[in-house]
Amino acid sequence: MTTYDQLDAWIDAHFDAQVAFLQELIRVPTDTPPGNNAPHAERTAELLQGFGFAPEKHAVPEAEVHAAGLQSITNLVVRRKYGPGRTVLLNAHGDVVPPGDGWTYDPYGGEIADGKIYGRAAAVSKCDFSTYAFAVRALEAVAKPTHGSVELLFTYDEEFGGEVGPAWLLQHKIIHPDLMIAAGFSYQVITAHNGCLQMEVTVHGKMAHAAIPASGVDALQAANRILTALYAQNTLYLSLTSQVEGITHPYLNIGTIEGGTNTNVVPGRVTFKLDRRMIPEENPTEVEAGLRQLIADTAASLPGVTVDIKRILLARALQPLPGNQPLVQAIQKHGEQVFGEPIPALGTPLYTDVRLFCEAGIPGVIYGAGPRTVLESNAKRADEHLDLEDLRRATKVVARTLCDLLA
Numbered sequence: 034m035t036t037y038d039q040l041d042a043w044i045d046a047h048f049d050a051q052v053a054f055l056q057e058l059i060r061v062p063t064d065t066p067p068g069n070n071a072p073h074a075e076r077t078a079e080l081l082q083g084f085g086f087a088p089e090k091h092a093v094p095e096a097e098v099h100a101a102g103l104q105s106i107t108n109l110v111v112r113r114k115y116g117p118g119r120t121v122l123l124n125a126h127g128d129v130v131p132p133g134d135g136w137t138y139d140p141y142g143g144e145i146a147d148g149k150i151y152g153r154a155a156a157v158s159k160c161d162f163s164t165y166a167f168a169v170r171a172l173e174a175v176a177k178p179t180h181g182s183v184e185l186l187f188t189y190d191e192e193f194g195g196e197v198g199p200a201w202l203l204q205h206k207i208i209h210p211d212l213m214i215a216a217g218f219s220y221q222v223i224t225a226h227n228g229c230l231q232m233e234v235t236v237h238g239k240m241a242h243a244a245i246p247a248s249g250v251d252a253l254q255a256a257n258r259i260l261t262a263l264y265a266q267n268t269l270y271l272s273l274t275s276q277v278e279g280i281t282h283p284y285l286n287i288g289t290i291e292g293g294t295n296t297n298v299v300p301g302r303v304t305f306k307l308d309r310r311m312i313p314e315e316n317p318t319e320v321e322a323g324l325r326q327l328i329a330d331t332a333a334s335l336p337g338v339t340v341d342i343k344r345i346l347l348a349r350a351l352q353p354l355p356g357n358q359p360l361v362q363a364i365q366k367h368g369e370q371v372f373g374e375p376i377p378a379l380g381t382p383l384y385t386d387v388r389l390f391c392e393a394g395i396p397g398v399i400y401g402a403g404p405r406t407v408l409e410s411n412a413k414r415a416d417e418h419l420d421l422e423d424l425r426r427a428t429k430v431v432a433r434t435l436c437d438l439l440a
């Protein structure tokens with residue numbers, strides 16, 4: 034048997050334990066918001082200790098966590114040093130959007146049916162806590178590397194931009210790997226992704242009794258005019274196409290809107306939040322300035338209306354760094370062998386906190402356990418699930434890749 038065959042066999046022999054590990058992770062909620070995620074880190078650390086790992090717990094100060102809009106964050110780092118050489122970091126995030134309605138399975142049950150495991154974060158991305166931990170366990174049991182290091186990094190704020198996760202750890206020099214792989218899906222290796230700008234816009238008018246509306250300024254009607262102007266941009270964006278395969282064009286979405294005080298009162302204030310996805314070719318500063326100008330100009334044409342605009346998030350696009358080729362080549366080679374089909378290198382319209390490593394000059398890619406598309410897994414929808422064979426095979430690909438990188 035080759036070393037690769039032995040790695041595969043170890044993963045097969047321990048797969049029941051790997052699935053049980055993932056079930057335990059799903060059963061501790063990490064809804065973000067509200068983002069009270071330190072308890073999950075504590076449970077994860079306890080489980081990792083059972084593997085003989087010594088996780089470092091890096092609790093982010095409460096004031097910084099609250100400023101990021103979350104309640105508690107403890108980042109976990111597991112360092113496995115084998116000898117001189119490069120460090121490869123494996124990063125998955127445990128925070129998830131709340132489950133919402135429509136589930137036919139317990140969102141925190143980790144139930145298994147028809148070869149699939151169900152639960153919030155089964156596919157994005159507690160599954161890759163499992164992928165990466167068991168790939169490292171297989172590597173150490175079989176290949177017994179004598180060069181380089183592997184670091185497991187488990188963070189809890191990717192949904193909010195990664196500022197108190199990877200960004201905080203990089204800023205405090207707690208991590209600085211040579212290469213990194215982040216949670217993703219099994220049938221492609223992602224080398225680029227969109228950027229994202231999120232803003233909160235508050236439209237101010239003047240409250241009035243609905244019986245005498247002329248005595249007020251209707252903030253909702255004004256917001257409607259501004260929203261119409263914003264949505265019209267999506268037609269223009271169709272002509273801005275990316276040269277990155279897998280990414281199409283920019284788009285804008287209004288995710289939430291609230292305002293008014295009662296049915297019989299002219300609304301004096303309306304607040305909405307927008308999400309603008311940016312293709313890698315766009316300049317984020319110019320995109321933000323353009324949207325601010327559009328909103329301000331529209332408001333200026335409405336007597337008695339003022340607006341406040343606050344940036345919530347600016348996530349820059351992931352751009353491929355030249356040093357990511359060893360990662361791409363190893364994942365593609367082993368992915369094709371294990372899955373029996375080519376694994377393309379693509380961009381994705383999503384945004385992730387991998388961009389933070391790229392901005393720090395650390396080459397990285399996105400690869401892990403999951404289907405061909407987000408839609409197939411029901412990620413961020415009811416009955417999120419993961420095909421357990423994708424988990425098994427992705428773990429083999431990552432273990433083999435680590436073997437190559439640390440040879």
